[in-house]
Amino acid sequence: MSSSPTVVAPWVRTRLRAAPGAALALALLVMVTACLAGAFPRAVERYEDAGLVHTIDQARPERTTVRVSAPLPLYGMSSDDQDTLLGPGVLRRQYEKLLGTVGGSLSVDRDQSAYGIATGTSPAVADPWIPRPSGLLAHVSLVAQSGLAGHADVRAGRLPRASGPVDSMSPEVEAAVTAATAKSLHIKVGSVIHVPGVGRGPLAVRVTGILAPRDPAGAYWSTVPLLRTPSLMRLPQPGPPQTYWLGALLLPQEAAPALVGTRGEPFRYWYFAPDLGGLRAHELDRLKSGVASLESGPGLQRARTATGEESDVDTGLDDVIAAFSRLRSNISPLVAVAAAGTATVAVVVLLMAGGLAADRRRTELALLRARGASLPGLTGRLLAETAVVAVPAGAVGLGAALLLFPGARTGHAVAAALAVTLTACAALPLRAALAHRSVQLTAPRADVTAVRPSRRRTVAELTLLALAAGAVATLRRSGTSAGQLVSLAPVLTGIIAALLLLRLYPLLLRRLARPAGRLRGAVGHLSLARAGRTQASAVLPLLALLTALTTAAFGGSVLAGVAEARDHAALLTVGADARMDAAVPLPADLAARVRALPGVHGVAAASIAYDAKPLDEEDAVTLVGVDPAAYGRLAADTGLGTFPAGELKNSKTLPALASPSIARAYGTRRPFLVRLNDGSAVTVRITTVLDRTPAVPGADFLIVNRAGLPAAAARPTTLLLTGAHLDAEALRRAAPASVTVQTLAEVRSGYADSPLQTGAGHVYTAAVAAGAGFAVLALLLALLRAAPERAALLARLRTMGLTRAQGRRLLVLESLPQALLAAAGGTLTGWIAIHLLSPGIDLTAIALTTSQTPAGKATLHPDSWSLTAPAITVVVLAVGVAGVQAWWTGRRGSVRELRAGEGR
Template identity: 30%
Template sequence: MRLLLLARVHLGAVAVLLLLTLSACLLVSGLPRVMQAAFDQALRESLAGAPAQRTDLTVALRSNGGDQDLREPALFEAQGRRLRTLVPAPLDGLLAPTGHASAKTYDTPVYDSGGLMFVNLGWLSDGDRRVTWVEGRAPRGVSQTRWRGTTIPLFEVGVVGEARDKMGLGLGETRILGESDFAAVKIVGIFRAKDAADRFWSHHGDVLNVRQVQPTGKLDLERYATALIPDAALTRLSGDDRNLSYQWVLPIDHRSAGALDVPGLSVAVDEFERLMRLQTGIYQASTLTTGLPTLLGGFLTALATAQTIMFLVLGGLLVVALGVIVLAVRLLIERMEHGLTMTRARGGSLPQVVGVAAGLTGLAAGSGALAGYALSHLFPGPMPPIVHLGPFVVLGTAVAYAAALVAVTHRAPLHERRDDVAAARPSARRITLEALVIALALAGAYLLRTRGLTTQVAQEGQDPFLLLVPLALTLATALITMRCYPYPLRLFVRLAARMRPAVPFLGLSRAARARSFSVLPVLILLPALAVSVFASVISSGVSSTQRLAAWQRVGAPIKITSERELPADAVERVRQVPGVSRVVPAQTATVQVGHTPERAQIIAVDLARWRELLAGTPIVLPATPAASATPAVPAVPAVPAASAGIPALVSPELRGRGTFEIGWRSRLRITTQGVIATLPGFFTEGKFIVVPFDVDRRPVVNTLLISGDAQEAALARAVPPARVESRAGVLAAIQHDPLTSTVSGTLLVVTVALTGYALIAVVITLVIGAADRARALSFLRTLGLSDRQAERLTVLEILPMILVTTLAGLALGLGLPAALGPGVDLSAYAGGLPVGDYELDLITPTALAGGLAVVAVLGAYAHTAISRRRSLGAVLRVGDLT
């Protein structure tokens, strides 16, 4: 037989198989590329959003003088180039083309400052390109000066404006540094950063800002500043005289990062440090500092969850697609049945008929697989192995099933078969195997619920147990459905036999005596429904938790915070902004606990008004602290007169203290009236206190909680220095995260694809049984069966399988989130909150089941309409009615 001629004769079945194969290969090869591109983008955004100090590789050396001193910029460049040669793959591919170096002193006190002022000297390899001198001039060199009868070096330095304002380092002033090895600095210029947001300054925040430290046991603050020195000053900067450290920064270029390289990057960091230790010279005393492994570990944890969800839904999609393709192959073989039977009866060998069936199937499926694979290249993103393997799996399954089906069916010429007479009794071995599968699936689900996961996804990857349990549960549910499916039908058949109308009995009887291939729709519809419901439940749970996380993070529809006091006129301007319906003021600050250096965060707010503002939202505020038995003073003076203090809620870290004092703008006495773990919009951990708003005679408002639909831009214009944060903006940021949007988008695409495949499976099932159904209806038409009765009979024949499978798939889909709960941590996609309480959303499964029922009814009507146009002589053979 010629394959092209056969393809032309059976063009409809060939076209169906080709299109189904094309769509399956397009999804199997295209979706992983889109997912991998989203994973890469998420990694790049994660690296770009982290401070450079965490992502970059920083090699530090504390100089002890002598050979370890580097006196020229060229020596720093040479050491930096040598360091780059030690970076192994794939880490070397992430390095930016250029890095930078620095030399800084540390803990350099200002003479006669009481140990409260420190001015360090800092040299930056490219500092001259990154600062602008706003006053004075850039430092030029180093000279000498006399002090207390000795000659000491005099460094020309420049400082940032904040050091001048907070530490009194004015232009033209000279300060003495050190306690034994003295040096003098002369401030010749005031500078500012050309671009303070440049990631370069993440490594040198001490140069741009004055660091203030509260030493233990002291109430006064220590202040640290770093002054810039020129290249020429390196000749006088030695570890013999003062505390000196060198740094080489190898920046990471996040634009070249790929998620597939993440597992090897942490290993490469450790390898780089090992190689550095094996070198001679200063490298042996150097230390490597980077937060890249920790950052990558957190990303891997979130990525592993995304991959788990993707594997589950894509695996279900692949299983369903293969099932539909198997049905399409069955349809094609049914159309070829007469020709293959005749070939076998006329002496054709079994390999010959098998080769014809497999060849035609390979021609149709191969063309579709090749087209789907080619179209998948239109999707953006890298190409993981599944992109290439998927089409081969689809094509191999189609050809193998066609060959096996024909080999079994035509193993003997003219072998008569009557699949509709009686159901074959399963063997004891098969029953035992099926029972074992069910038992293993239930045991796996129980173990997953009780033990959780044993692997660390950040180090060891996915736990295969998590991926096998859903597959086992689906297979077990399908086996139970297929085994239990006939029993309720037989009961309904018996009930229908006692009824006067014959159509219910005939329709249900044909459904109960369905041919063996009718179990294939169960294996297709059940995972399709289960995965669709699972995806719907997961999406619903993530969405509701995202909304809750946005409320928890902001604490109000809109929140305005300011580092400075918001005066009354500014608050009034906010009230007048269009869309503002209610404003609740609050005061936040850091307070001293008792008379010790212990610090805590405090918020003074009217909880009752705040609760009214949040009416109807998913977050609940703690109860307003009740006053103690002894009346508290409403406006507390500097020294409270009452023995009991202001009623307050405190964090768990401050529990058990009863009444204690805090230092705010005045000394206040606080009485603990309750303990709360968190406060929405403000505190999630640490030491914090919640007190009534009017704790002081004149409240200093720096926070506004706002309800309404006002525009953030308008509120920002009303209070320019303040920060405006809205619940809608936070929710959008959570939802638009690359990993989150990828998970949500993939779940939607897979749900739509599974719905389509499920509907196609019902249609193909109707078409496969069309010939037998037409023959049976023709017999019944000779006995007086009307067209309307034929339509009802066809619906009753196909509807029980749809209803039973729909209920089983719905139950499995609703149970999967609970079964996989400990193994699927979706908090990374829900704003950090755990997703545990999944809402029961029956919209998707109800719509899917309704769609299947509608397709079945329409198919029954269409089939009846087609059969009506056939004459009895075209269906029945001579002698069939005798």
């Protein structure tokens, strides 16, 4: 009779059923980490794309549109050939050919692109009813552009049309104008404008419609702003301003041949507006090369093949792209610093999770090895067991990242999530393989005070030290543009500090053991002995904590430096909490009305003359007349150029406060004459030199007592206000419409208007927060690893008479050395890293919209809160967990703990 075969349960299913809590915790850890890893590159790509679109959109179509232009081949051609060349059909076919050329380099917005014929010069028109501001004749530009009916609404009259064939000798054509042109040039429906001709009489242009642009800011109307808005031009000559009006008359395309008979020197053009929705920052290099090809490469040759050998391609898009590229290259390394720190801490946490699982199952794995299990077979089974949990969790995390940040590329996100999943899968098998290389039933002690560093460890540490020193030196010398290695400089600094502290830790414990041995009671001596028995593998939690603390200190200092730079730049621009400026003297009662508004604490009036002429020279300086007492209080409150009020005491020669450049130019010993723009003059003598002053954001100024100025020049043109929570709208309602109102909060918010800056700031903050979260998790994992042994120790000591209070003190004192080591080391490392790296870090790009701000360069310096708050949190958390564990162990019975401890 044969016996039935024995059914063996699968390994993976058995292990997952035996420890479902551990499997669930691993799945959650992998899912969150994979989600963060996959979301980071997509978030960066999203804000970079938005920043590129914003940069091009802010640059205005007159700079970003690709303009192809070609002169008319008037010589050697008959009038019939010219009329054919200027016909809409020919221009349309050339437009389609050019579209293939330009569209191969960048995405083209066909709706906002256009083509047509326009006059290169603007002839003067002598019609007497057109306004002449300075007696000069108005000028007009004739434009026959495609798609007029689709981009404008008819406000009055009708669209122009060509009734019959039109050639260079046609006596009259129809045209339309925009409402803004009609208003400025007094044009009405039915008005006739006579444009001078060449070899013929004037061309009569009859206006048949007044149009309203549907999208005035779009490229169709804004590539040449004259099409929608007339300009008041000024002749470049000295003396009183000589101005004249310049407007555009919009002809139908069929009437384009009539332009040949005018003095306007007509030319053909094709305008291609970039499609902002099709722009991607990762294609920036291709976009650069495409634009360069259009301007002076193969693209230009193809354009000339389609339109003529004398064609030219012009655009300012390359300059806009270069500006964005410089901004991105300055911001990206700063974000990479936070990403590298967070990634390092996350990897450490994943390795610690695998190490914790291996330690928890050390007896089981040792028994399997003793019973004949091979190391490859055991490692393979552990890998399968982990992969069953980690792979689905990683896929879920990646899916969440893709859903959170749609529209970006998936390649980098998939690679990052895959790296997290593979690390999580390999952590437990590799840790078990290293611990069970040889068959042994008991694990040897590996206390941090007993294990001597091996030669391999020394070589690895020296290698990391060399890398860190090279990265720091490169960053200090070349800045963040030196390469990707410099982004690892703070992380490498934290790693070196962790390894150094681990070498110093045994020495510190031995130094503390001597005075502790002379103390009464055994708790202090026992806690130090327990701290010295910490496993040498504690390098991982210490590495995680120091890396996180260094990254948090560096990141917090970056964010604090950005905020400080914006605050300082806004203060230098406004000069107070709010500012009111006008080109003419302010109303006499405005200061009293403003002072009565809620939140206004002080008002300092100033009369500012921007074109005062010292010594009757051509160079102008800014002369500011102030009330010494009020202005002195304002300078003291803002910290901008504090001075004693007595410095501006009136005398025959007005004492003046001056900027260093003015003091160097005119001296501080002798008086000199300053002539004002109304012809009056005052004599001043520089008594004090100030670097800054609230009333003038620039660096060239003279400050005098307003009471010493002539009556006309002493009338205030500026009010500087101080107060908390000033209402900008209330200030604008209190002032006339001609007064410009600026508040500190509004100006500050304007320094980060690019999504590239705001997005980088958000990603940086999120990365630092994630790194801090992983560091806390690393600390909890380290405490959880030692929790069973601590609980068994307390239970044994309780049977020997240890009280609950002594047990709490024992666990707290045992956890303090490592917590204090990590906190002090992290604070010191962060401070050192910031000081080492600050010469190569320029925060101006991420803090301000432009480097041309009154604040100058924004530098990195340590932020005390970012240095101390994370370190204090580490100590409080470690002590708190130790206290909670002691309290919980005290509530449980000692017998139960001893039984649980026997199995470990």
